[in-house]
Amino acid sequence: MLNLEPSLTVELGSHFGVSFFAMSQAMKDHALSGRLVAIDTWEGDEHAGFYGNDVLLSFEDLRSSLFGNINSEIMRMRFDEAVESFEDGSVDVLHIDGLHTYEATKEDHETWQSKLKENGVILFHDVAEATGYGTSSYWNEIREAVPSFSFPHSFGLGVLFPKGVSPKCADLVDGSSLLREWYELRSRLDLAELQVVDEAAMIDDRDAAIRSMTAMIDDRDAAIRSMTAMIDDRDAAIRSMKAMIDDRDSRDGRIEALVNRDS
Ligand SMILES: C[S@@+](CC[C@H](N)C(=O)[O-])C[C@H]1O[C@@H](n2cnc3c(N)ncnc32)[C@H](O)[C@@H]1O
Secondary structure: OOOOOOOEEEEEEEEOOOOHHHHHHHHHOOOOOEEEEEEOOOOEOOOOOOOOHHHHHHHHHHHHOOOOOOEEHHEEEEEEEEHOOOOOEEEEEEEEEEOOOOHHHHHOOOOOOOOEEEEEEEEEEEEOOOOOOOOHHHHHOEEEEOOOEOOOOOOOOEEEEEOOOOOHHHHHHHHHOOOHHHHHHHHHHHHHHHHHHHHHHHHHHHHHHHHHHHHHHHHHHHHHHHHHHHHHHHHHHHHHHHHHHHHHHHHHHHHHHHHHHHO
Protein backbone atom coordinates (compact mmCIF):
# COMPACT_ATOMS: atom_id res chain seq x y z
CA MET A 1 0.00 0.00 0.00
CA LEU A 2 2.88 2.31 0.85
CA ASN A 3 4.43 1.89 -2.61
CA LEU A 4 1.13 2.50 -4.37
CA GLU A 5 -0.43 5.13 -2.11
CA PRO A 6 -3.82 4.20 -3.62
CA SER A 7 -6.58 6.79 -3.91
CA LEU A 8 -9.11 4.00 -4.41
CA THR A 9 -8.86 0.34 -3.35
CA VAL A 10 -11.74 -2.06 -4.06
CA GLU A 11 -12.11 -5.54 -2.65
CA LEU A 12 -14.43 -8.08 -4.30
CA GLY A 13 -15.30 -10.51 -1.51
CA SER A 14 -14.64 -9.35 2.06
CA HIS A 15 -16.38 -11.92 4.29
CA PHE A 16 -14.77 -11.68 7.79
CA GLY A 17 -12.42 -8.95 6.52
CA VAL A 18 -9.06 -10.68 6.96
CA SER A 19 -7.57 -8.99 3.89
CA PHE A 20 -9.74 -5.86 4.15
CA PHE A 21 -8.54 -5.15 7.68
CA ALA A 22 -4.93 -5.93 6.72
CA MET A 23 -5.26 -3.22 4.04
CA SER A 24 -7.00 -0.94 6.55
CA GLN A 25 -4.12 -1.48 8.98
CA ALA A 26 -1.61 -0.55 6.26
CA MET A 27 -3.59 2.63 5.49
CA LYS A 28 -3.67 3.44 9.21
CA ASP A 29 0.04 2.69 9.80
CA HIS A 30 1.14 4.94 6.94
CA ALA A 31 -1.54 7.59 7.47
CA LEU A 32 -2.86 7.10 3.92
CA SER A 33 -6.08 8.89 3.08
CA GLY A 34 -7.33 6.89 0.06
CA ARG A 35 -10.79 5.32 -0.10
CA LEU A 36 -11.19 1.60 0.68
CA VAL A 37 -14.35 -0.17 -0.50
CA ALA A 38 -15.50 -3.66 0.56
CA ILE A 39 -18.04 -5.33 -1.74
CA ASP A 40 -19.84 -8.52 -0.76
CA THR A 41 -23.36 -9.87 -0.48
CA TRP A 42 -22.27 -11.07 2.99
CA GLU A 43 -24.26 -14.21 2.30
CA GLY A 44 -21.38 -16.53 1.38
CA ASP A 45 -20.80 -18.85 -1.55
CA GLU A 46 -20.07 -22.52 -2.35
CA HIS A 47 -16.42 -22.27 -1.32
CA ALA A 48 -16.55 -19.86 1.65
CA GLY A 49 -19.78 -21.49 2.88
CA PHE A 50 -23.09 -19.70 3.40
CA TYR A 51 -23.46 -17.65 6.59
CA GLY A 52 -25.78 -15.36 8.54
CA ASN A 53 -25.98 -11.65 9.32
CA ASP A 54 -23.68 -11.99 12.33
CA VAL A 55 -20.63 -11.94 9.99
CA LEU A 56 -21.45 -8.48 8.64
CA LEU A 57 -22.30 -7.25 12.15
CA SER A 58 -18.87 -8.28 13.47
CA PHE A 59 -17.21 -6.83 10.32
CA GLU A 60 -18.93 -3.49 10.93
CA ASP A 61 -18.08 -3.62 14.61
CA LEU A 62 -14.36 -4.05 13.82
CA ARG A 63 -14.44 -1.44 11.07
CA SER A 64 -15.90 1.23 13.36
CA SER A 65 -14.02 0.33 16.54
CA LEU A 66 -10.52 -0.17 15.10
CA PHE A 67 -10.54 1.71 11.82
CA GLY A 68 -12.98 4.57 12.39
CA ASN A 69 -10.49 7.07 10.97
CA ILE A 70 -9.92 5.15 7.72
CA ASN A 71 -11.84 6.35 4.68
CA SER A 72 -13.65 3.04 4.16
CA GLU A 73 -17.14 1.94 3.16
CA ILE A 74 -19.08 -1.21 2.39
CA MET A 75 -21.38 -2.09 -0.50
CA ARG A 76 -23.65 -5.00 0.30
CA MET A 77 -24.50 -6.26 -3.17
CA ARG A 78 -23.28 -8.48 -6.00
CA PHE A 79 -20.01 -7.52 -7.71
CA ASP A 80 -21.73 -7.10 -11.11
CA GLU A 81 -24.25 -4.67 -9.55
CA ALA A 82 -21.57 -2.63 -7.77
CA VAL A 83 -19.40 -2.19 -10.86
CA GLU A 84 -21.76 0.48 -12.27
CA SER A 85 -20.84 2.77 -9.35
CA PHE A 86 -17.18 3.05 -10.40
CA GLU A 87 -15.74 5.08 -13.25
CA ASP A 88 -13.42 3.49 -15.78
CA GLY A 89 -9.76 4.02 -14.91
CA SER A 90 -10.49 4.96 -11.28
CA VAL A 91 -9.29 1.99 -9.18
CA ASP A 92 -5.64 1.79 -8.03
CA VAL A 93 -5.86 -1.58 -6.29
CA LEU A 94 -8.46 -4.24 -7.10
CA HIS A 95 -8.48 -7.31 -4.87
CA ILE A 96 -10.39 -10.23 -6.42
CA ASP A 97 -11.40 -12.70 -3.71
CA GLY A 98 -14.95 -13.85 -4.53
CA LEU A 99 -16.00 -17.36 -5.52
CA HIS A 100 -12.87 -19.34 -6.46
CA THR A 101 -14.09 -21.22 -9.52
CA TYR A 102 -12.31 -20.59 -12.83
CA GLU A 103 -15.49 -19.12 -14.36
CA ALA A 104 -16.30 -16.76 -11.47
CA THR A 105 -12.70 -15.49 -11.22
CA LYS A 106 -12.62 -14.88 -14.99
CA GLU A 107 -15.98 -13.08 -14.87
CA ASP A 108 -14.93 -10.87 -11.93
CA HIS A 109 -11.67 -9.99 -13.70
CA GLU A 110 -13.30 -9.25 -17.05
CA THR A 111 -16.16 -7.25 -15.49
CA TRP A 112 -13.83 -5.05 -13.46
CA GLN A 113 -10.61 -4.70 -15.49
CA SER A 114 -11.72 -1.50 -17.26
CA LYS A 115 -12.04 0.16 -13.84
CA LEU A 116 -8.30 -0.11 -13.22
CA LYS A 117 -6.20 3.06 -13.32
CA GLU A 118 -2.89 3.42 -15.22
CA ASN A 119 -0.20 1.54 -13.22
CA GLY A 120 -2.94 0.01 -11.09
CA VAL A 121 -2.64 -3.45 -9.53
CA ILE A 122 -5.01 -6.41 -9.52
CA LEU A 123 -4.53 -8.88 -6.66
CA PHE A 124 -5.86 -12.43 -7.10
CA HIS A 125 -6.36 -14.38 -3.91
CA ASP A 126 -5.79 -18.18 -3.63
CA VAL A 127 -3.67 -18.76 -6.73
CA ALA A 128 -1.46 -21.51 -5.21
CA GLU A 129 -1.92 -24.80 -7.08
CA ALA A 130 -2.29 -26.65 -3.78
CA THR A 131 -5.63 -24.89 -3.20
CA GLY A 132 -7.10 -26.87 -6.10
CA TYR A 133 -9.24 -23.81 -6.94
CA GLY A 134 -10.05 -22.63 -10.46
CA THR A 135 -8.46 -19.31 -9.44
CA SER A 136 -5.09 -21.05 -9.75
CA SER A 137 -5.75 -22.23 -13.34
CA TYR A 138 -7.06 -18.80 -14.32
CA TRP A 139 -4.02 -17.09 -12.81
CA ASN A 140 -1.64 -19.39 -14.71
CA GLU A 141 -3.50 -18.54 -17.91
CA ILE A 142 -3.21 -14.73 -17.59
CA ARG A 143 -0.01 -14.14 -15.63
CA GLU A 144 2.41 -14.32 -18.59
CA ALA A 145 0.73 -11.75 -20.83
CA VAL A 146 1.49 -8.71 -18.64
CA PRO A 147 3.95 -7.85 -15.84
CA SER A 148 3.15 -9.95 -12.78
CA PHE A 149 4.55 -11.91 -9.88
CA SER A 150 3.07 -14.02 -7.13
CA PHE A 151 3.62 -14.91 -3.51
CA PRO A 152 3.57 -18.71 -3.62
CA HIS A 153 3.36 -19.42 0.11
CA SER A 154 0.17 -20.32 1.98
CA PHE A 155 -2.83 -19.95 -0.36
CA GLY A 156 -0.87 -17.82 -2.84
CA LEU A 157 -1.42 -14.24 -3.97
CA GLY A 158 -1.14 -13.19 -7.62
CA VAL A 159 -0.11 -9.58 -8.33
CA LEU A 160 -0.95 -8.37 -11.85
CA PHE A 161 0.03 -5.07 -13.52
CA PRO A 162 -2.08 -5.01 -16.72
CA LYS A 163 -1.83 -1.24 -17.23
CA GLY A 164 1.86 -0.62 -16.65
CA VAL A 165 4.14 -0.58 -13.64
CA SER A 166 4.83 2.56 -11.62
CA PRO A 167 8.55 3.30 -10.98
CA LYS A 168 7.98 2.57 -7.27
CA CYS A 169 6.90 -1.00 -8.08
CA ALA A 170 9.41 -1.76 -10.87
CA ASP A 171 11.94 -3.59 -8.66
CA LEU A 172 9.12 -5.62 -7.08
CA VAL A 173 8.07 -6.87 -10.49
CA ASP A 174 11.55 -7.58 -11.90
CA GLY A 175 12.48 -9.42 -8.68
CA SER A 176 15.46 -7.21 -7.80
CA SER A 177 13.77 -5.94 -4.62
CA LEU A 178 14.45 -7.89 -1.43
CA LEU A 179 11.03 -6.79 -0.20
CA ARG A 180 9.25 -9.69 -1.95
CA GLU A 181 11.59 -12.24 -0.40
CA TRP A 182 11.41 -10.55 3.02
CA TYR A 183 7.60 -10.49 2.88
CA GLU A 184 7.40 -14.19 1.94
CA LEU A 185 9.86 -15.21 4.68
CA ARG A 186 8.11 -13.02 7.24
CA SER A 187 4.73 -14.55 6.34
CA ARG A 188 6.14 -18.09 6.50
CA LEU A 189 7.60 -17.28 9.94
CA ASP A 190 4.25 -15.86 11.17
CA LEU A 191 2.46 -18.99 9.90
CA ALA A 192 5.02 -21.27 11.58
CA GLU A 193 4.59 -19.37 14.86
CA LEU A 194 0.81 -19.77 14.65
CA GLN A 195 1.25 -23.50 13.98
CA VAL A 196 3.51 -23.82 17.04
CA VAL A 197 0.86 -22.10 19.20
CA ASP A 198 -1.88 -24.37 17.74
CA GLU A 199 0.18 -27.51 18.25
CA ALA A 200 1.12 -26.53 21.82
CA ALA A 201 -2.60 -26.07 22.58
CA MET A 202 -3.32 -29.52 21.04
CA ILE A 203 -0.59 -31.09 23.19
CA ASP A 204 -2.03 -29.42 26.33
CA ASP A 205 -5.52 -30.72 25.43
CA ARG A 206 -4.15 -34.24 24.85
CA ASP A 207 -2.24 -34.18 28.17
CA ALA A 208 -5.39 -33.03 30.01
CA ALA A 209 -7.36 -35.88 28.35
CA ILE A 210 -4.66 -38.40 29.38
CA ARG A 211 -4.74 -37.06 32.97
CA SER A 212 -8.53 -37.35 33.12
CA MET A 213 -8.47 -40.91 31.65
CA THR A 214 -5.71 -41.92 34.12
CA ALA A 215 -7.87 -40.63 37.00
CA MET A 216 -10.84 -42.66 35.66
CA ILE A 217 -8.65 -45.80 35.42
CA ASP A 218 -7.39 -45.23 39.00
CA ASP A 219 -11.02 -44.87 40.24
CA ARG A 220 -12.00 -48.04 38.38
CA ASP A 221 -9.01 -49.97 39.84
CA ALA A 222 -9.97 -48.80 43.37
CA ALA A 223 -13.58 -49.95 42.77
CA ILE A 224 -12.31 -53.36 41.53
CA ARG A 225 -10.08 -53.70 44.62
CA SER A 226 -12.97 -52.86 46.96
CA MET A 227 -15.32 -55.33 45.16
CA THR A 228 -12.61 -58.04 45.29
CA ALA A 229 -12.28 -57.51 49.06
CA MET A 230 -16.09 -57.78 49.45
CA ILE A 231 -16.11 -61.03 47.41
CA ASP A 232 -13.25 -62.43 49.54
CA ASP A 233 -15.21 -61.55 52.73
CA ARG A 234 -18.34 -63.19 51.33
CA ASP A 235 -16.37 -66.34 50.32
CA ALA A 236 -14.89 -66.52 53.83
CA ALA A 237 -18.40 -66.17 55.35
CA ILE A 238 -19.72 -68.94 53.04
CA ARG A 239 -16.82 -71.19 54.01
CA SER A 240 -17.44 -70.58 57.72
CA MET A 241 -21.20 -71.23 57.37
CA LYS A 242 -20.44 -74.39 55.38
CA ALA A 243 -18.10 -75.58 58.17
CA MET A 244 -20.88 -74.91 60.72
CA ILE A 245 -23.39 -76.86 58.60
CA ASP A 246 -20.91 -79.77 58.19
CA ASP A 247 -20.31 -79.75 61.93
CA ARG A 248 -24.05 -79.73 62.65
CA ASP A 249 -24.67 -82.53 60.09
CA SER A 250 -21.94 -84.67 61.70
CA ARG A 251 -23.42 -84.10 65.22
CA ASP A 252 -26.90 -84.98 63.91
CA GLY A 253 -25.45 -88.20 62.39
CA ARG A 254 -23.84 -89.21 65.66
CA ILE A 255 -27.04 -88.52 67.66
CA GLU A 256 -29.11 -90.54 65.19
CA ALA A 257 -26.65 -93.47 65.43
CA LEU A 258 -26.87 -93.41 69.23
CA VAL A 259 -30.69 -93.29 69.13
CA ASN A 260 -30.85 -96.23 66.70
CA ARG A 261 -28.44 -98.30 68.81
CA ASP A 262 -30.41 -97.79 72.08
CA SER A 263 -33.85 -98.55 70.62
C1 LIG B 1 -13.22 -16.11 0.04
S1 LIG B 1 -14.43 -15.09 0.74
C2 LIG B 1 -13.61 -13.59 0.97
C3 LIG B 1 -12.54 -13.63 2.01
C4 LIG B 1 -12.03 -12.28 2.43
N1 LIG B 1 -11.36 -11.55 1.37
C5 LIG B 1 -11.09 -12.38 3.64
O1 LIG B 1 -9.89 -12.12 3.51
O2 LIG B 1 -11.57 -12.73 4.73
C6 LIG B 1 -15.50 -14.84 -0.62
C7 LIG B 1 -16.64 -13.86 -0.36
O3 LIG B 1 -17.14 -13.44 -1.63
C8 LIG B 1 -18.54 -13.25 -1.57
N2 LIG B 1 -19.05 -13.39 -2.95
C9 LIG B 1 -18.82 -14.43 -3.79
N3 LIG B 1 -19.35 -14.15 -5.01
C10 LIG B 1 -19.92 -12.92 -4.90
C11 LIG B 1 -20.59 -12.06 -5.84
N4 LIG B 1 -20.77 -12.43 -7.13
N5 LIG B 1 -21.01 -10.88 -5.41
C12 LIG B 1 -20.82 -10.48 -4.11
N6 LIG B 1 -20.19 -11.23 -3.19
C13 LIG B 1 -19.74 -12.43 -3.59
C14 LIG B 1 -19.03 -14.28 -0.58
O4 LIG B 1 -20.19 -13.84 0.06
C15 LIG B 1 -17.84 -14.43 0.39
O5 LIG B 1 -18.06 -13.69 1.56
